Amino acid sequence: MTGRLQGKTALVTGATSNIGQAIAEMFAAEGAHVVVSGRNKERGTAVVGGIRASGGRADFVAADLDGSTxxxxxxxxxxxxxxxxRIDVLVNNAGVYPPTTTTDTDEETFDHVYAVNVKAPYFLTAAIAPAMAAAGGGTIINLGSWIARLGVPGSALYSSTKGAMETLTRAWSAEFGPHGIRVNAVSPGVIQPPAPEGSAPTPAQVMMHGTPAGTVGAPAAIAHAALWLASDEASFVHGTVVDVDGGRTGVAVIAA
Incomplete structure (x- = not known):
């Protein structure tokens, strides 16, 4: 690694597994002191242990981001x-995705998903941005989703929350940019940990047939994009949603 975040500090929510874990690990490998946040202490401690064993700096902070201030x-x-x-970089990654149709969604589920996926990052950003601005600036990275722009059956609730986060990315860029805070988002495509060699294709893998990539992405693909947005290399990037989806939303899909 090249130390692209050397001397920086970062908070990554939902960092005890999958995409959040990959981001935390990559940030630490590039020199950042990272707070791994999530609800599960055992998994969080394991992630921190792995980072420290690799020579990085990390701490676990338990948090149940229920949407409350x-x-x-x-x-x-x-x-x-x-x-x-101080917090130099905030990654709003934590989220929930209950597989439910519109007609099957009850009010409790609706409120819970919006609380975790929209209210929690909204109020966390509100709590952190003023100190970032006072310190001279910082970077906020939100997680969107490819299904915010390409409809998929059974995804109305989740995709609407990710559409909200992509809209907030642009609004926050306008609000906080003049105070030295860059706000951008990463929109992941179909992401899965690498499957064992020879295993049968999953429904997610089948969904990617005919795309330029031809298969699902790994969590590290999203971590690389987040690292770029957090680094000085992206110093002129504001209010942008970076699609990391194998071409799923931007390129015509050929049935296969």
Missing amino acids: EAARELAQDATAALGG
């Missing part, structure tokens, strides 16, 4: 303390 403020305070007094 209290939970957001508590995480902001605890993460800031763990990182020595």
